[in-house]
Amino acid sequence: MTKNAQRLSQVISTFGPGAMVDLPTRSVVIGGLELWDMRSGSFSPIPEPRLVARLEKFLKDQNRLPQTTNLSLRTPPVDHGRPGQMPSCVAAPVFPAWFVCDQVESTGGGLRRRRLVRWQDLDTAGGRRRFVFDDGKKSDTTPIRFVCACKNGHMQDIEWRWLLHRSEPCHNPMWIEEKGTSADADDLEVVCGCGKRLAMRQLFIAGLLGDCRGERPWLLDRDPNGCNQPLKLLTRTATNTYFPQVDTVISLPSAEDELTKLVESLSGELANVQSVSDVAPAKRFNSKIKAALDSYPDEEIFARLVRIREGAVAESGGSAKPAEFDMFASGRAEIGQNAPTAKLYAQTLPRATWLDPDSGLDLSSIKSVVAVHRLRAVSCLYGFTRFEAAPTSSDGELEDVGLAVHGAPISQGADWLPAIEQFGEGLFIHFDEAAIAGWLAKTETRARHDLLHEGYLNWRKKFAKPPKYPGTAYTLLHSLAHALMTEIALDCGYPSSSLKERVYALHGTDGAPERCGILIYTATAGAQGTLGGLVGTAPRFSRILAGALDRARVCSNDPVCADHEPDDHGGDRATHGAACHGCLLIAETSCEMRNTFLDRNLLVETMSPQCSPFFCFES
Structure with missing residues (x-):
């Protein structure tokens, strides 16, 4: 197990507590915080008072943290590889506990079947890697692909015997029977030696799997509050098994x-x-x-x-974004200190440094460009969901999700949360709020706003507590951030998936744009940060922006993409205007809104007759 290693960033994102991970011979679920080896020297506390106060207030308001508890942030345990010392680790219980034998038995008629066995039935002499048949033959095993979970985040094995027999006792062996080569649910059946069988596609029928028992295998317990939600089929390796918060x-x-x-x-x-x-x-x-x-x-x-x-x-009473924006948009020539230990060092560039009069763009709406030579980003895991990702707030407010996400806690009562700190660089663009307000007042923009808002009203129906509409100004800046990240990746050499965005489209009490800006940054866990390629693009910003906007004029999926109207669509497509994988959609690890609320018809003139471009190329 010591060779099964994860990076720190993975443990607080993709593979946090409650997530399933495939190992060479079995599947495991990452254990909750009580199962982490937090001995002295295995972790480091992370100082970030703003984030600690923000999460502590939120969790106490939600009654998920005792009022007398002081919250802290810690790194996951790190294995330093010291000889003679037990490695620090995160315990990961085996899950699921049902396995399928690799040995195939032919039953004729083009059908094949493989024995369905439990974890406790595997051969202990071989490290529970093989199953021994009655005739002494051995077969390697693979964790079964299907488990079940409920919307409260609980997760458990499918009760295969109960599915086939209900209350009738039976101890005959069971098999997974296959036809064809697709391994699709339509080609699979669960078969018992007594003759009973069940088509795998029937597991999608609501209520067939029974009610949830509140199982929490990552905490080795059951929810003390119980659970009676209906269980739903979950494919073990599917992307909807785990959404970190x-x-x-x-x-x-x-x-x-x-x-x-x-x-x-x-x-x-x-x-x-x-x-x-x-x-x-x-x-x-x-x-x-x-x-x-x-x-x-x-x-x-x-x-x-x-x-x-x-x-x-x-x-701590609100979003962390206003303080960040005010720092970047302060207009000071130097922000922070130019020192190796500094948390932030940036320079507001003279306009002549980045403005290229030959770019062909009217850039009077951009107030300033800030080269962020050094920044520190602290990220903290505080919950997760299954089946559906919780909605994300555009203004930086925390969702109604804490240590427990719909009844799925990452701990039983820890007073700390896992976090990482990353160092890197960035580029901040400050927009003229008055120019954006004037653009929003145009008739064409109001018409486009109505279409996007109709899509939002359709999209919000799937949430019990939907997020607020981020606003058309946010959609504009968000779309521009995606276009810029793609263009910057082509220019500076960083892969686009390594770039991240932070969009500032904050409104005042009257609803008018009050703070408008974009931070595009890259950061790594190394103490020295990144190599300066992103900051190096600052003098070429005008040409990079012109290239990004020119590329956004036409999509390989036009005219379908350009003419897309969000109001009559379901899912996340209901939040999109002219946006698809051919133009604006990027890696979800780079996007703060999971690729929602995008529309290039707000950026430049496309082939759609319903454009309201903010940027215009000079003739």
């Missing part, structure tokens, strides 16, 4: 003295310090705190800690 903030610089910077960097280690008297024991028992703060009085250390926490709490 991750919150990300961009770390902002602290314009304080050296002591404040030291305390802020150690705020994760100081999470349990609640009074001046707690500072001395923290120094005594934590060598890192002692080395950094031993020369400072306890009273001053605690005063700085209180000031940092109060500032974070002041921001």
Whole structure:
């Protein structure tokens, strides 16, 4: 099991607690936080007071965290590979517990069948890799492809004997019978030695699998609140088995003295310090705190800690985006410090540096371009869903999802959450809010807004608590961010999947655009960040933007793509105008809205008669 390794970023995203992972001989489910080996030295606390205060307030408001508990962020356990020491790990229980033998038995008529066996029936001498038949022959096994789950996130094995026999007792062997070569559910049947059989396609019938028992195999228990939701068929390797809920903030610089910077960097280690008297024991028992703060009085250390926490709490009532936007759009020539240990360092570029008069574009609507030489992004996993991804808020507000997502917690009561910090670079574009407001007031834009809003009203029906409509200004900036990321990837050499977006389309109390901007960034877990290729595109920004917009004029799927109207479609297509995989859709790991709310008819003139382009090429 020591060779089965995951990257830190995977453990808080694709393969977090409750997710299934295929190993060479079996399938496992990543264990909850109590099953993580968090011995001393196996993890590092992550200081990010803004994110901690934000999540702590949210979870306490949702009654998912005791009011007296102080939340902290930690990295997943890291195996340092030290000889003679047990590796740090995340326990992963075996799931599902039903297996199919690889040995095929021919039954004639073009049918083949394979024995269906349980985990406890496998040969322990071989590490439970093989099943021993009655005649002594052995066969390798594969985890069965099908399990079941409910909308509350609970998950369990399918009760195959109960499906075939209901209340009738039977101990005959069972097989999975196949015809054809597609392995589709239409070509599979479950067959018992007593003669009873069930077509696999019938498992899609509502109610056939029975009611949920509240099983939580990643926590090794059952939900104490119980569950009576109907079970639904879930393919083990399907993408809808697990949707992580991750919150990300961009770390902002602290314009304080050296002591404040030291305390802020150690705020994760100081999470349990609640009074001046707690500072001395923290120094005594934590060598890192002692080395950094031993020369400072306890009273001053605690005063700085209180000031940092109060500032974070002041921001915790809402989105993290306004503070980030205000920092990037401040207009200061230098933002942060140009130092290896700095959390953020950026430069607002002179207009002559990035504006190319020969680009053919009117760029008066762009106020400034900021080259972000160094940034730190902290991402924290705080829940997950199954079957459907929870809706994402465009303004950065947390969804109504916490340590428990519809009854599917990632822990039984931990006072910490898993997080990672990544370092990288970026490019921030600040738009003139007055120019966007004037564009929104145009008759053509209002007509396009009505179409997009109708699509949103259709899309929101599938959610019990739907997110707010992000607004046409958000759709404009979101579409531009996708077009820019594709063009930047062609120019700077980074793969497009390594780029990420952060769209700022924040409205004031009167509904008018108040903060409008785009941050395109890339970040890695390495302490030194990335190589500067993204920042290097800043002087060529005008030409990159012109290329992105020119490419958006025509899609390989036109005229179908350009003429797409969202109002009468279902699923995520109801949020799209002119957008498809041929033009605006990108890797979902790069998009903050899971590829929803996109329309290139808002960017430039396409072949659709219903355009309302924000950008115009000069004739």
